[in-house]
Every structure is written in C-alpha cells, then in structure tokens.
Amino acid sequence: MAENYKTLIIEQKTPNSGVFYLYLNNPKQRNALTRDFFSEFPKALNALDHNPDVSVIILTAVGDHFCSGIELSALNSTATDAPSGESLRRNILAMQDSITALERCRKPVIASIQGACIGGAIDIITACDIRYCSKDAFFSVKEVDLALAADLGSLQRLPSIVGFGNAMELALTARRFNGLEAKELGLVSRAFDSKDELNKAVWNVAQG
Structure with missing residues (x-):
C-alpha cells in the first residue's frame, strides 16, 4: 500500500476502518485518463484487493470532476506506438483489461461521481x-x-444497466445528461442534492 502513484491516491481516512478511498488524481485535466493511469489502475486495485484491512473501496476523484475521459495524447500515442493493426489491438486490449480490473476486484467498489x-x-x-x-x-x-x-467496456456493460435501447441512444448521440436522468436510467442508484450529501451518503453505505 506504500507505493506512490502518479495518477491515483489511496487513502484510509479513518483509522481501523475497512473503508479505503481510491482517488483519480489528475485534477488539472479534469482527471483525464493518461497512459500512466492505465498501467497504475490495475496495480492499485490489486493492492487493495489483497490488503486484508480493506473491506470496501470508494472510487472518487480529486477536484470538481470525476473524469473527463481518455486524454487525447494517450490515444494518439497508442496509435503512434502501433505500426500494425495487431499492435493497436493489443494496446486497446491492455486498456480494456485495466478497466476490467474493477470486476476482478473481490472487494465492493462504490463509484462516487x-x-x-x-x-x-x-x-x-x-x-x-x-x-x-x-x-x-x-x-x-x-x-x-x-x-x-x-x-473499453461501455458497449458491453451499459446495456445490462440501462437497457439496450437507452445504451444505443446514448452511445450514438453522445448527448449530455445530468445526475437526475442518470438515476432515471438506472445508471446510478441515487442522485444527491450536493457533493457534501453525496460524500456523507457514500461513507454511510460503505461503513454499512
């Protein structure tokens, strides 16, 4: 747990609590996902998964935004580093696997957005x-x-969460929707009036 990450922070806010926070930590870029993130994220999750002191993981972010998506330079470098279609495929599979590390983690992960x-x-x-x-x-x-x-997983996971028709509409239009509609769609379980209320509610759920 002592490893330092460029793009992530692991924090146990309350001593003797099994609740650990995993922060996306690139606030200057609205927590955009860099190449470093994709190598560090599965390592951090694996460390939390194998730490017997961890019962629940809260995945959140430093700053005002959860995440603005993949950093364009990471996409460009992936294409540059991939002289063949097979190399590009391997790079994309590695990025997919980094996200799938969340599903492999045996500890419950709560996203606080x-x-x-x-x-x-x-x-x-x-x-x-x-x-x-x-x-x-x-x-x-x-x-x-x-x-x-x-x-990186949305087209596989999103339909089972919000329904096939809703998932296709969101993916094909790229339209923006707010927290209340995310709740209506079933993408989130609850939408809170403020960030403070969100933080308190997530903590209470994690504490059980």
Whole structure:
C-alpha cells in the first residue's frame, strides 16, 4: 500500500476502518485518463484487493470532476506506438483489461461521481458495483464525437444497466445528461442534492 502513484491516491481516512478511498488524481485535466493511469489502475486495485484491512473501496476523484475521459495524447500515442493493426489491438486490449480490473476486484467498489463523467469514465463506473452521484453531475458517452467506439467496456456493460435501447441512444448521440436522468436510467442508484450529501451518503453505505 506504500507505493506512490502518479495518477491515483489511496487513502484510509479513518483509522481501523475497512473503508479505503481510491482517488483519480489528475485534477488539472479534469482527471483525464493518461497512459500512466492505465498501467497504475490495475496495480492499485490489486493492492487493495489483497490488503486484508480493506473491506470496501470508494472510487472518487480529486477536484470538481470525476473524469473527463481518455486524454487525447494517450490515444494518439497508442496509435503512434502501433505500426500494425495487431499492435493497436493489443494496446486497446491492455486498456480494456485495466478497466476490467474493477470486476476482478473481490472487494465492493462504490463509484462516487461529481462533475464530469465522460467517455472512458462511463467505462469505469459501469464496472463498479454501486454508483452514486450528485444531481449536478453530467454524463456523456462521448466517443462517437471523436469517431471512436466506446470499446473499453461501455458497449458491453451499459446495456445490462440501462437497457439496450437507452445504451444505443446514448452511445450514438453522445448527448449530455445530468445526475437526475442518470438515476432515471438506472445508471446510478441515487442522485444527491450536493457533493457534501453525496460524500456523507457514500461513507454511510460503505461503513454499512
């Protein structure tokens, strides 16, 4: 647990509590997902999974936004580093596997979402066990606007959460929707009036 990460913070806020926070930590870029993130995220989850002191993980973010999606330079470097279609495929599979680490984690993961939750962030939260947000959070399956497929897991996981028709509409239009609609769609279980209320409610649920 002592490992330092460039893009993440692990914190146990209350001594002797089994609740550990995993923060996305790139607030200057609204917690965009960098290449470092994709290598660090599965390592951090594996460390938490194998720590006997951890009972529940709260996945949240530093700053006002949960995550603005994959950093464009990470996509560009993936394409640059992939001279063949097979190399590109391997790079994408590695990124997919990084997100799937959430599903492999044996500890419950609660996503606590405020501000932007865009593109690759949808991939992340759909792999979590429980999702809560503030009412002013906003969401978008943004990849279509970049001529990309939401292929880090959204197209596989989102239909089982919000229904096939809703998932296709969100993926093909990339439209923005707020926390209340996310609740109506079933993407989150509850939407809270403020970030403070969200934080308190998530803590109470995690404490059990």
